[in-house]
Amino acid sequence: EAGVTQFPSHSVIEKGQTVTLRCDPISGHDNLYWYRRVMGKEIKFLLHFVKESKQDESGMPNNRFLAERTGGTYSTLKVQPAELEDSGVYFCASSQERKGLGEQYFGPGTRLTVT
Amino acid sequence: AQSVTQLGSHVSVSEGALVLLRCNYSSSVPPYLFWYVQYPNQGLQLLLKYTSAATLVKGINGFEAEFKKSETSFHLTKPSAHMSDAAEYFCAVSDPFGNEKLTFGTGTRLTIIP
Secondary structure (H helix, E strand, O other), X not given: OOOOEEEOOEEEEOOXXXXXXXXXXXXXXXXXXXXXXXXXXXXXXXXXXXXXXXXXXXXXXXXXXXXXXXXXXXEEEEEOXXXXXXOEEEEEEEEOOOOOOOOOEEOOOEEEEEO | OOEEEOOOOEEXXXXXXOEEEOOXXXXXXXXXXXXXXXXXXXXXXXXXXXXXXXXEEEOHHHXXXXXXXXXXXXXXXEOOOOHHHOEEEEEEEEOOOOOOOOEEOOOEEEEEEO
């Protein structure tokens, strides 16, 4: 069984540019989460999809971040325009069960550097 | 609101020695608690979880953790460290009655001294 995959693994962009991160969850997992870790700090929740619907987007920093999940399969996270403080590692996770009982399986992350 | 505090951003132990990584949580409801491990260039992997069953939880690779409500703690231990245990460890909490999102601590990087 393939795990959660993320693309790209690294991205270096200039301030003001646009970047799109992609996450492919484990097949059959309805729940998809995005998290972010800014250097030296904790991993923070960004948002949660159940199938194609946004269940909770309370962690999204601002309206420069746009997440989508087409057809309830893969998800993209677009940052437009990118700012210096957006640098960090973006993790995607997926799970099958609800109510916190299901293990969240994490991808390797995308390291985003905004210069 | 929930929060997690991990004491010690870096911990070093000798190979064969006891591993103890500390985690304290704050939650207004009985929480679910998790320990994840991240090896270099890999995603986070679940070590173990507490979901209101037995307070002593055994996980993979010989790790275990004990939920102590009176101390609001969920410390991770392993009796004998192995070189392959070198990684970063994250404690996390979730609200079983609300969203499934995880709230993480800042992580502890474990170094094993040969």
